[in-house]
Amino acid sequence: MLQGKKILIGVSGSIAAYKIPILVRLLVKEGAEVKVILTPSAKNFVSPLTLSTLSKNPVLSDLELNDSWANHVMLGRWADVFLIAPLSCNTLAKMATGICDNLLTAVYLSATCPVVVAPAMDEDMWHHASTQSNISRIRSFNNQVIPVEHGELASGLSGDGRMAEPETILQWVKDFFFDKEQLKRRKILITAGPTYEAIDPVRFIGNHSSGKMGVAIASAFVKRGAMVTMVLGPSHIPIPQGVNVVRVRSADEMYQVCDQLFENIDIAVMNAAVADYTPIIVSTEKIKKQADSFSIELKKTKDILKHLGEVKKGGQFLVGFALETTDEKEYALKKLRDKNADMIVLNSLRDDGAGFGHDTNKITIFDKQGKEYLFDKKSKQEVANDIVNTIVELYV
Incomplete structure (x- = not known):
């Protein structure tokens, strides 16, 4: 052998x-x-x-x-x-x-x-x-x-x-x-990290995502022989060998790159913590602290997962992530249906050691047939292996 x-x-x-x-x-x-x-x-x-x-x-x-x-x-x-x-x-x-x-x-x-x-x-x-x-x-x-x-x-x-x-x-x-x-010559697209939505040249709306989970998933795919492209928001986490990285900053930039690449992709894993809203007006100069209150008008960002679900062709496999704090299973299953994904990975912020910034994670996976896969809290690399193993079981 x-x-x-x-x-x-x-x-x-x-x-x-x-x-x-x-x-x-x-x-x-x-x-x-x-x-x-x-x-x-x-x-x-x-x-x-x-x-x-x-x-x-x-x-x-x-x-x-x-x-x-x-x-x-x-x-x-x-x-x-x-x-x-x-x-x-x-x-x-x-x-x-x-x-x-x-x-x-x-x-x-x-x-x-x-x-x-x-x-x-x-x-x-x-x-x-x-x-x-x-x-x-x-x-x-x-x-x-x-x-x-x-x-x-x-x-x-x-x-x-x-x-x-x-x-x-x-x-x-x-x-x-x-x-x-197992995944030799399969083309994988992964999004990871946060997005930063500019308010002015020095301020932005963002979140606490580190990109660790997405990078771990990319590493697990490379070990299976896959060709991996990762669209990475602002993050300083080291990138595994064998991963092609496209760095972006905003939700719109991530949308544009994913839209361009998806046609030739076999498996897409949308792990990034993409901002739901972005400022309507971005100031070209730093906003000065003057009034006692300050309001920013926001608009919805483009939904990357939903868009890929709409243009998905036969033979493509789409994975989404749901980070929830209440009614976790209900919202995860709704997202699975509404976005036309093939698999959804649920994280609950109520689980100790799960979510942003941790070296561990705890997930539940749901597939399109309604099957539920439960996993214990593990290191993010072990969680990544569980995710890729489930994808292989459902797709290959």
């Missing part, structure tokens, strides 16, 4: 490194070409000779050796996926902060391929706030994390922090390459 796939494994200093020879053997048996990088401390836990014998490739550890240079740039371009396992607490902190003091971190910072990590550490270290913050940070860099397992630890205790077993990691790799084929 992995015939011809190129897998680079980075091993950091952890007792869990004893499992890596088993993983290498399993990957090679599946037909993968495997290369291994060790951090200096990892050599205390696993033999380079063992890994080179099993991988049938030299094991690399140093940036230079005998006047020759280990080309870390080309290693990150050679691989189809860079798997860092085990990921120690120390290497995690380096990845989160951009420290580059060994070959593994140099390859990580220059890698153009997807990166996935399998952490391994004692339970107290795993649950420490700094570790969890670092995990969230590397996830925001578009890295994937294979969950730790609960079990016996090197300290003799039992708890969370045990590295996933080689068979679990192998299955993740298989799923990764299978996912890459």
